[in-house]
Amino acid sequence: MKKFRYLKNVATLKLDQEKCNGCGNCTRVCPHTVFKLENKKAEMIDFDACMECGACALNCPEEALTVTPGVGCAAYIIQTWTGKEVGACC
Amino acid sequence: MKEDNCGTQNCGCGPMVTIPMENSACREPNQTCGGTADMDLNDEACCGPSNHTVSNPFEKPGYKILPYVKRFHHTDNGTYPVIYNDLKFKDKAGTVFTRFGYNRSHYKVSPGLYCSGAPDENSDVFVSANYKISFDHLRRSLKGLDAWILVIDTMGVNVWCAAGKKTFSTGEISTRIKNVGLDKIVKHRKIVVPQLGAPGVSAREVKKNTGFKVVWGPVYTKDIPKFVENKLKTDNDMRKVTFSMAERTVLVPVEVMLVMKISLIIILALFVISGFGPGIFGIDRMVDRGSLISLFFLSGIFAGAVVTPVFLPFLPGKPFALKGIFAALISTAPLVYFYHGKIAITGLIAMLLVAFAISSYLAMNFTGATPYTSPSGVEKEMRKAIPVQLTSVIIALFLWVFAAF
Numbered sequence: 001m002k003k004f005r006y007l008k009n010v011a012t013l014k015l016d017q018e019k020c021n022g023c024g025n026c027t028r029v030c031p032h033t034v035f036k037l038e039n040k041k042a043e044m045i046d047f048d049a050c051m052e053c054g055a056c057a058l059n060c061p062e063e064a065l066t067v068t069p070g071v072g073c074a075a076y077i078i079q080t081w082t083g084k085e086v087g088a089c090c
Numbered sequence: 091m092k093e094d095n096c097g098t099q100n101c102g103c104g105p106m107v108t109i110p111m112e113n114s115a116c117r118e119p120n121q122t123c124g125g126t127a128d129m130d131l132n133d134e135a136c137c138g139p140s141n142h143t144v145s146n147p148f149e150k151p152g153y154k155i156l157p158y159v160k161r162f163h164h165t166d167n168g169t170y171p172v173i174y175n176d177l178k179f180k181d182k183a184g185t186v187f188t189r190f191g192y193n194r195s196h197y198k199v200s201p202g203l204y205c206s207g208a209p210d211e212n213s214d215v216f217v218s219a220n221y222k223i224s225f226d227h228l229r230r231s232l233k234g235l236d237a238w239i240l241v242i243d244t245m246g247v248n249v250w251c252a253a254g255k256k257t258f259s260t261g262e263i264s265t266r267i268k269n270v271g272l273d274k275i276v277k278h279r280k281i282v283v284p285q286l287g288a289p290g291v292s293a294r295e296v297k298k299n300t301g302f303k304v305v306w307g308p309v310y311t312k313d314i315p316k317f318v319e320n321k322l323k324t325d326n327d328m329r330k331v332t333f334s335m336a337e338r339t340v341l342v343p344v345e346v347m348l349v350m351k352i353s354l355i356i357i358l359a360l361f362v363i364s365g366f367g368p369g370i371f372g373i374d375r376m377v378d379r380g381s382l383i384s385l386f387f388l389s390g391i392f393a394g395a396v397v398t399p400v401f402l403p404f405l406p407g408k409p410f411a412l413k414g415i416f417a418a419l420i421s422t423a424p425l426v427y428f429y430h431g432k433i434a435i436t437g438l439i440a441m442l443l444v445a446f447a448i449s450s451y452l453a454m455n456f457t458g459a460t461p462y463t464s465p466s467g468v469e470k471e472m473r474k475a476i477p478v479q480l481t482s483v484i485i486a487l488f489l490w491v492f493a494a495f
Contacts, residue, residue, distance in 0.1 A: 003403050004333055004460075007467035028306050028324070029288035031331040032462065052464040053254065055288030068466070069254070069289060074455040077469050078476075 011050035012068040017041050019064035026056040026065060157181075158229070163205050167274045172205040175233035181226050188223060189340055191347035197222040198246035203270045204229075207236035211277045214318065216307065217263060217284070219244040219252050231311035235318060240281065242266045250461070253290030260292045264299035273301065282307040282322065285329055331461045338399045341459050345395040349452065353391055357384045360444075363487060367494030375494065382433070383441050383490060389425055390445030393417035394452025399459070410463070411475035414453025418446045437493035443486035447479045 013034070022040035027033075032049040035042045035056065042064070054069030148155060148162050157180050159171040188197045199220045206229060215238040218228045225241060232239070242262045244252035252258035263283070267273075272281075280303040283291055293304035308317050308328035317324060360383050365376030397417040398405065405413035422445050429438060454475055457463040 004462045005408060006463045007408055007470060010467040010470050011464050012466050025293070028329065029285060031286060031309060031329065033326070033330060049462070050464060051462050052466060053250075053289040055253075055285075058290075058292050059288060059294070061294055074451070074457065074468065074472055076458065077465070077472055 005048065006051075008048050011047060011052055012066075013044070013047065013050045013052065013056075014066045015042060015044055016064045016066075017043075019062045021062050021064075023061060025059045025061070029055040029059050031055070158226075163208070165275065167271055168203075170203050170205050172207070173229045173239070175206060175229055177226055177230055181222075185223055185226065190343045194344070196246060199225045199241055201241045201243040201266060203272070203275070204239040204241060205237075206232040206239060207234070209236045209238045211275065213237050213276065214322065215240055215272065215276060215281045216314075217242060217281055217287070219247065219249045219258055219287075221246050221248045221252075224248050227311040228314075231314040235315070238272075238276065240266060240270065240272065249284050250286040250289075253287045256290045258287045259290040260295045260299070263291060263296055267296075267300045267302055279303060280305050280322075282317075284311075285309050285324070286331075333402075333461055335400065338402055341456075342396050342399050345399060345452070345456065345459070346391075349391060349395060353387075356448075357387060360384055360387060363491065364494075366491050379437075379490075379494065382429075382437075383444060386422060386425060386441035386445045387448060389421045390418050390448035391452065393421035393445065393449035394456070397421055398449070398453040398456055402460075409471040409475065410453045410457050410468075411450045411471055411479070414450035415446050417453060418442075418449035421445070421449070434493045436489045440486040440489035440493060443482045443489070447482040447486070450475060451479050 015035075020042045022037060022042070024037050024042070026035045026042050027037055031053065032046065032051060034044055034046050034050050036045045037043070050067070052067050052069050054067055057063075057065040057067045057069075146155075156171075157178060158173050160174045161172045163170045163172055184197065188194050199222050201220050213236050216228060216232065217240045218225050220241050220243055225239075228239060240263075242258065243266070244257045244262070247255065247257060249258055263281070267281070273279075279301050281296075283293075283296075283304045283306060285306045286309055288306065291304065293306075296302060296304050305322050306324060306329075307322075308314060308324050309331055310328070313324075313328045317328060357380075361376055361380030364379035364383055365371045365373065367375050394414050394417065397420060398410070398414055401417070402413065405416045407413050407416065422442055426438070426442070454468070454472060457468045
């Protein structure tokens with residue numbers, strides 16, 4: 001996946017290392033190897049690979065991770081702009 | 091466990107219903123023979139004088155046995171279908187139709203518990219979405235393994251998309267575990283959930299609700315044999331998503347089918363606009379110019395829905411809207427080569443703008459089908475790209491009408 005890179009510095013992913021208990025759940029659920037466990041703390045080693053799926057945040061027991069998940073297709077986002085209640089498209 | 095239609099040896103699934111029959115074709119001569127309710131549905135009775143008029147023992151009024159069901163397992167807690175691990179023609183044809191968008195929203199499997207091979211109380215439990223293609227991938231990868239398949243209701247949507255929409259969820263898994271009484275069927279307390287289900291599933295909540303521990307399985311079902319060999323551990327490669335040319339190409343038919351209807355409407359509108367010119371409206375002009383601009387429009391569709399997905403990493407730029415423009419440059423090149431000098435330059439520019447705009451939009455929409463674009467990124471690029479795409483279309487239409495005079 002290294003050859004697929006999307007826009008930089010846009011992901012809403014945030015990690016609060018203070019809260020991290022080093023369980024490593026994020027490293028197991030992330031499909032893009034964004035995290036690495038270093039000295040019993042999660043670290044973001046590839047922030048720009050984040051696609052905001054939300055798996056890490058949902059599976060973090062300490063709520064050290066936050067991200068705004070969503071469906072990333074244009075038609076869906078346009079529908080949210082127009083304010084309609086919509087079903088996802090993919 | 092070896093499958094054997096002869097004998098009544100325990101398959102590990104609790105007591106089996108035994109249909110006593112004489113057996114003349116037993117593989118192990120010393121055993122007492124008796125056809126069991128575990129025999130394949132398609133097997134001719136191995137025992138006794140063949141009697142083709144007898145209905146198969148699993149028939150029930152009002153029910154239909156599906157082609158991927160091999161036989162049924164009877165346990166203390168219920169009867170469960172055993173699936174074929176090989177895909178049949180019907181399964182493969184179903185996949186192709188679905189990939190082309192036909193019946194795509196209804197390509198489902200009934201939620202519940204299924205068997206691969208002859209699972210027992212110690213066998214692993216694999217959770218699947220009830221999208222038939224997901225289910226097919228899983229059963230094929232479980233070939234040779236005795237395992238339980240717990241199909242949850244994702245309304246016929248694949249694991250990852252369903253997890254994103256929260257139908258592949260903590261709640262659905264928890265409810266399904268309770269509904270099938272999984273705690274009575276297996277002794278252990280763990281279930282294998284595909285890693286891509288994680289956006290919808292909180293492992294600790296499932297544990298809290300049901301007592302079952304979630305073990306994250308590999309992203310791709312093809313890695314399951316190795317995952318089982320590793321004692322249910324994924325290695326780094328099993329956790330990574332890929333997006334190969336083959337994976338991108340299978341998405342093309344649906345991309346094309348999804349834009350088909352709106353494209354026909356747009357083409358109709360293009361024909362109407364093409365009719366305007368000196369003397370207000372001309373039918374000949376409508377047909378001639380309408381076909382020409384439609385050709386460029388279709389070339390733009392081809393660029394956005396075919397060239398972009400297939401050649402994605404080779405197209406320059408990170409924003410997909412930009413990749414779409416490059417794809418359209420390629421797809422319209424032969425048309426430009428053929429038509430330049432034959433039509434007014436304003437007309438040519440108008441047609442190119444139409445092709446670029448549609449390709450750029452479709453490429454941008456393809457972000458929804460890729461496994462690496464973040465919604466925040468998509469929204470960011472859309473805020474810039476959509477005004478440009480709309481402006482191009484408006485300028486194009488003005489130029490096109492202007493070129494007719």
